[in-house]
Amino acid sequence: AQSVTQPDARVTVSEGASLQLRCKYSYSATPYLFWYVQYPRQGLQLLLKYYSGDPVVQGVNSFEAEFSKSNSSFHLQKASVHWSDSAVYFCALPGTGGYKVVFGSGTRLLVSP
Amino acid sequence: EAAVTQSPRNKVAVTGGKVTLSCNQTNNHNNMYWYRQDTGHGLRLIHYSYGAGSTEKGDIPDGYKASRPSQENFSLILELATPSQTSVYFCASGDALGGYAEQFFGPGTRLTVL
Numbered sequence: 001a002q003s004v005t006q007p008d009a010r011v012t013v014s015e016g017a018s019l020q021l022r023c024k025y026s027y028s029a030t031p032y033l034f035w036y037v038q039y040p041r042q043g044l045q046l047l048l049k050y051y052s053g054d055p056v057v058q059g060v061n062s063f064e065a066e067f068s069k070s071n072s073s074f075h076l077q078k079a080s081v082h083w084s085d086s087a088v089y090f091c092a093l094p095g096t097g098g099y100k101v102v103f104g105s106g107t108r109l110l111v112s113p
Numbered sequence: 114e115a116a117v118t119q120s121p122r123n124k125v126a127v128t129g130g131k132v133t134l135s136c137n138q139t140n141n142h143n144n145m146y147w148y149r150q151d152t153g154h155g156l157r158l159i160h161y162s163y164g165a166g167s168t169e170k171g172d173i174p175d176g177y178k179a180s181r182p183s184q185e186n187f188s189l190i191l192e193l194a195t196p197s198q199t200s201v202y203f204c205a206s207g208d209a210l211g212g213y214a215e216q217f218f219g220p221g222t223r224l225t226v227l
Contacts, residue, residue, distance in 0.1 A: 034211065034214055041221070043117075043205075043221050044205075045218070051211065090155075093212075094214040095214075099169070101158075101213070101214040105155050106155060
């Protein structure tokens with residue numbers, strides 16, 4: 001069955017530092033992969049997506065993610081974080097039977113000044 | 114301008130009362146979803162719909178009903194609300210993009226059942 005694992009429940013980084021949030025997936029083929037972000041008191045917003053082709057995909061607000069089939073991973077990265085990046089980040093992929101999404105448990109990012 | 118809107122944004126209900134949460138989307142998506150989000154459980158799918166007049170059970174449908182009277186509107190109904198249904202509820206819309214995993218979420222409704 002499809003699954004997504006985000007091993008880090010919480011990550012704290014200093015403003016201006018680089019960031020990597022980890023995502024590992026289990027899927028029978030090459031999946032579509034997504035990162036969503038949830039700011040406080042808001043719904044989830046699509047940050048970036050991977051469908052095929054170039055394994056490095058760019059998203060909004062200078063985020064990027066790299067797909068690795070050999071490692072079954074889709075890690076999210078940013079070169080220099082800002083305090084406004086503090087949020088919860090979810091990795092996701094399609095579920096079985098259509099119409100469904102498998103979400104990871106989320107990683108709460110805190111950017112300290 | 115917001116593509117998925119929810120009402121109300123906050124709701125306090127009494128145990129045993131009826132609660133209706135509403136969702137409207139202007140994305141012209143066929144599919145709509147209701148999730149609840151609780152600490153420790155992440156997002157869980159309650160009901161979904163793949164078009165006007167259809168509703169399907171998600172992973173945790175017990176205690177909830179759904180209604181999709183039109184392409185744009187999708188409601189979640191709690192006929193007899195219980196304190197265990199205190200949560201934040203999110204509506205989403207989507208289509209076949211990304212295997213249906215590319216979804217657009219509303220801002221959420223915070224429901225407290227006393």
